[in-house]
Amino acid sequence: MADKKQNNRKRNNGNNMDDDFNPKFRKIRRKVCPLCADKTFELDYKNGEQLRKFINDKGKILPRRATGACATHQRAITLAVKRARHIAILPYTQD
Numbered sequence: 001m002a003d004k005k006q007n008n009r010k011r012n013n014g015n016n017m018d019d020d021f022n023p024k025f026r027k028i029r030r031k032v033c034p035l036c037a038d039k040t041f042e043l044d045y046k047n048g049e050q051l052r053k054f055i056n057d058k059g060k061i062l063p064r065r066a067t068g069a070c071a072t073h074q075r076a077i078t079l080a081v082k083r084a085r086h087i088a089i090l091p092y093t094q095d
């Protein structure tokens, strides 16, 4: 028993020294979809400034894990970005 505890401490000597630390029960902060949270937010493919939040510096569309958007809104974002690219508001690539 004492041995086990010693081992645990050895393994955890990285970032978290808390004995109660268990990655299984880590508090999960669930991201709320920015489009669901803001009811007045309207996705517009003609609004380049708005869509720039959803693409990275290479011009790629950010994944859901980055945008935090729900499936419905992620699909809407993708469609809007693609439309914006077609009418040359957003770039297809950069560099």
Ligand SMILES: [Zn+2]
Binding pocket: 033, 034, 035, 036, 037, 069, 070, 071, 072, 073
């Ligand atoms: Zn949503």
